[in-house]
Amino acid sequence: MLWFTEHWTENVGLTVRATEVKRIQSKYQEILILDTPEFGKMLVLDGLIQTTEKDEFIYHEMLAHPAMLMHKKPERVLVIGGGDGGTVREVLKHETVKEVHLCEIDEEVIIVSEKYFPSIAGKLKDPRVKIFIEDGNRFLEEKKDYYDVIIMDSSDPVGASEVLFSEDFYKKVKQSLRKDGIMVAQTESPVLQENYFKKAYSQITKVFRNVGVYLAYVPTYPSGMWSFTIASDYVDVSSASVNKSRIDRLETRYFCDKIFDCLFALPKFVQDMLKKP
Numbered sequence: 001m002l003w004f005t006e007h008w009t010e011n012v013g014l015t016v017r018a019t020e021v022k023r024i025q026s027k028y029q030e031i032l033i034l035d036t037p038e039f040g041k042m043l044v045l046d047g048l049i050q051t052t053e054k055d056e057f058i059y060h061e062m063l064a065h066p067a068m069l070m071h072k073k074p075e076r077v078l079v080i081g082g083g084d085g086g087t088v089r090e091v092l093k094h095e096t097v098k099e100v101h102l103c104e105i106d107e108e109v110i111i112v113s114e115k116y117f118p119s120i121a122g123k124l125k126d127p128r129v130k131i132f133i134e135d136g137n138r139f140l141e142e143k144k145d146y147y148d149v150i151i152m153d154s155s156d157p158v159g160a161s162e163v164l165f166s167e168d169f170y171k172k173v174k175q176s177l178r179k180d181g182i183m184v185a186q187t188e189s190p191v192l193q194e195n196y197f198k199k200a201y202s203q204i205t206k207v208f209r210n211v212g213v214y215l216a217y218v219p220t221y222p223s224g225m226w227s228f229t230i231a232s233d234y235v236d237v238s239s240a241s242v243n244k245s246r247i248d249r250l251e252t253r254y255f256c257d258k259i260f261d262c263l264f265a266l267p268k269f270v271q272d273m274l275k276k277p
């Protein structure tokens with residue numbers, strides 16, 4: 001038995017007990033696979049928890065479903081990052097999907113996830129999925145007017161992920177979307193990463209006409225309160241409605257019609273963070 005601590009800030013962290021630790025050094029990062037009594041297996045990249053068997057469904061469902069549902073008929077979807085496969089699994093629950101491209105910079109994350117996290121990565125072999133081992137920023141340079149939905153399932157904005165939070169990158173995302181396309185990004189914790197959260201929101205609002213922020217409670221992410229920013233030029237995301245039967249068919253454990261109905265109900269202090277200075 002040993003204790004693993006993720007340092008959320010200089011002053012606070014999350015400590016979990018692990019019965020076993022495997023360590024792999026990839027070209028890009030240190031990958032740990034922890035066996036923990038509380039959260040099941042955990043994937044940790046460069047000391048930061050990416051996903052756990054116990055709570056991964058919350059993040060993956062909330063990242064994928066709102067954008068997928070706000071699009072009338074999502075057929076072509078791109079996931080950037082997301083090498084654990086959880087977001088791809090959720091995307092494939094939508095019957096209209098014909099192709100999912102996964103652009104992950106680190107092939108080792110995919111190999112490790114398929115080996116140790118089959119319940120998360122199990123759909124990566126679906127024939128509709130095509131995997132590109134590449135930097136998401138470069139990948140988008142090749143694609144114009146192609147995707148219905150683009151999902152940024154990136155690690156924190158440091159190192160290789162930093163570029164995925166920039167205005168230039170969001171411009172490329174917009175060019176790669178079809179006219180009625182929608183993007184969504186994980187945008188960190190408003191409580192412990194307020195600056196990253198506000199910066200991502202302000203960069204996205206510079207590029208897209210309609211932008212909305214919503215939250216979910218993810219126990220193993222810093223502070224538990226996690227944000228997502230969704231944007232589109234064509235779809236007015238804040239008033240988008242959806243046929244309830246599409247939600248009912250999804251087989252989710254966290255996301256549901258009631259959450260969709262009040263998706264953008266933000267606590268007042270978070271609303272204040274998003275007001276222009």
Ligand code: SAM
Nearest residue numbers: 050081082083105106109135136154155160161
């Ligand atoms: N849910 C997670 C979170 O918020 O902690 C993110 C999960 S996913 C494993 C993040 C992935 O993004 C990592 O596997 C990492 O290798 C990948 N990644 C980082 N920078 C990237 C880039 N520039 N292009 C593509 N993938 C990138």
